[in-house]
Amino acid sequence: MNKPDIYLNDWLAIHPYTSVQPSDSYFVKLADRLYKACALGRLPKPCRKSVCLYAAAYLEDVISGLGLWNAFIEGHRRLYGRPLPFYDLAPDYETGCVNAEDMRFIIWNAWQKMADGPYIDPLSEEIRVQADAFYRMLDEVYEDAPDNPLLEGFFSGFGTLKEADMKLTWLFGHTYLTEPSMRPYISQVAPSDRMIMPTGPLALFLHEWTDLLAGEGSAAWKRVDGLYWQKPETPVPMRERNAEMFRRFTEGTGRRVVYLDGYAELRRFLTGTLGWPDDDDHTLPQMKAHRNFVLMADEEKGILLAKDVCGCIADPENPLYNKVEAERNAFRLLTEETLCPPDLLVYCIAHGFLPDAGFPGAGRREVVAANADFIARHSLLYYYRGD
Numbered sequence: 001m002n003k004p005d006i007y008l009n010d011w012l013a014i015h016p017y018t019s020v021q022p023s024d025s026y027f028v029k030l031a032d033r034l035y036k037a038c039a040l041g042r043l044p045k046p047c048r049k050s051v052c053l054y055a056a057a058y059l060e061d062v063i064s065g066l067g068l069w070n071a072f073i074e075g076h077r078r079l080y081g082r083p084l085p086f087y088d089l090a091p092d093y094e095t096g097c098v099n100a101e102d103m104r105f106i107i108w109n110a111w112q113k114m115a116d117g118p119y120i121d122p123l124s125e126e127i128r129v130q131a132d133a134f135y136r137m138l139d140e141v142y143e144d145a146p147d148n149p150l151l152e153g154f155f156s157g158f159g160t161l162k163e164a165d166m167k168l169t170w171l172f173g174h175t176y177l178t179e180p181s182m183r184p185y186i187s188q189v190a191p192s193d194r195m196i197m198p199t200g201p202l203a204l205f206l207h208e209w210t211d212l213l214a215g216e217g218s219a220a221w222k223r224v225d226g227l228y229w230q231k232p233e234t235p236v237p238m239r240e241r242n243a244e245m246f247r248r249f250t251e252g253t254g255r256r257v258v259y260l261d262g263y264a265e266l267r268r269f270l271t272g273t274l275g276w277p278d279d280d281d282h283t284l285p286q287m288k289a290h291r292n293f294v295l296m297a298d299e300e301k302g303i304l305l306a307k308d309v310c311g312c313i314a315d316p317e318n319p320l321y322n323k324v325e326a327e328r329n330a331f332r333l334l335t336e337e338t339l340c341p342p343d344l345l346v347y348c349i350a351h352g353f354l355p356d357a358g359f360p361g362a363g364r365r366e367v368v369a370a371n372a373d374f375i376a377r378h379s380l381l382y383y384y385r386g387d
Contacts, residue, residue, distance in 0.1 A: 057176035071212035113180035155213035157220035242302035249297035326356035
């Protein structure tokens with residue numbers, strides 16, 4: 001008899017309980033069978049094990065009525081009008097059942113988030129073949145696999161606030177769907193910060209997850225202090241200063257965004273158009289080493305600045321756009337933290353100004369363009385949605 005590679009403790013690590021449930025042994029064995037059928041040799045063994053555990057947990061979710069996968073595809077549908085990113089769905093794709101396209105996403109999501117290396121092409125043949133193999137295995141047992149009654153309607157409510165905290169802790173970073181995105185950060189996140197940090201493949205805040213899982217405005221979850229937080233209001237003096245800078249910016253340029261070639265142009269813009277004092281305390285001398293700058297004005301937030309990305313932005317008003325540079329670097333704006341301020345990135349995506357962005361080594365620029373906002377959410381999390 002072959003020695004198992006996946007054990008009960010591995011399974012319990014992605015569950016909200018420590019006492020073994022009757023169905024657990026079945027899914028541990030299923031995850032182990034998936035592992036022995038996993039041909040993703042480029043993935044390190046721990047990542048392969050996680051992929052197989054997530055695939056088994058996905059089946060458990062679907063047949064037990066946990067609702068996590070359905071919440072994800074509903075959230076994606078609300079944002080983008082379709083259940084999943086990247087994939088053309090087969091005619092027999094059915095919500096509430098196991099699907100090959102779901103399996104492709106689960107494999108890609110885990111691989112992209114957990115393995116070091118370049119960005120993974122979600123349409124790669126390697127992922128498709130493995131997903132089809134996993135799907136066939138799950139489909140074969142779909143009718144006979146036991147459900148886990150403990151998970152049915154798990155997020156519909158809670159008894160005590162302690163129980164609510166346990167459920168939110170699990171949802172934030174330990175489910176098969178949210179663990180990949182949070183694994184690099186989970187040990188650094190204080191309990192008080194969980195409410196204000198987006199998590200999972202859609203970079204949703206916990207209250208957005210609970211709205212999808214339990215219904216918007218669920219009375220139960222409204223009882224949790226801090227879950228439905230609101231952004232702090234900008235102090236009035238700062239709002240007034242920002243509004244004045246916005247007025248000077250737009251009256252001086254006729255636009256909300258300008259592209260400046262080098263530090264000398266930046267300094268002239270700050271002192272001339274914006275009227276800042278011409279001294280080193282106000283003219284950002286630390287920017288002298290950079291090649292070019294994008295400035296964007298917002299009436300409430302003031303002025304944001306990005307450096308060395310002008311060549312990537314195909315704005316007709318941008319004289320510094322360079323197609324060769326954009327083909328090499330535009331995708332980085334969607335995936336590298338702090339490279340592009342979120343408001344500017346939203347602006348570029350909304351206006352189609354990143355047409356040259358493609359998956360490294362794979363291209364597929366049309367796919368990237370159609371999924372650019374999702375890619376940014378998935379990659380940047382707080383750096384895109386934290387504002």
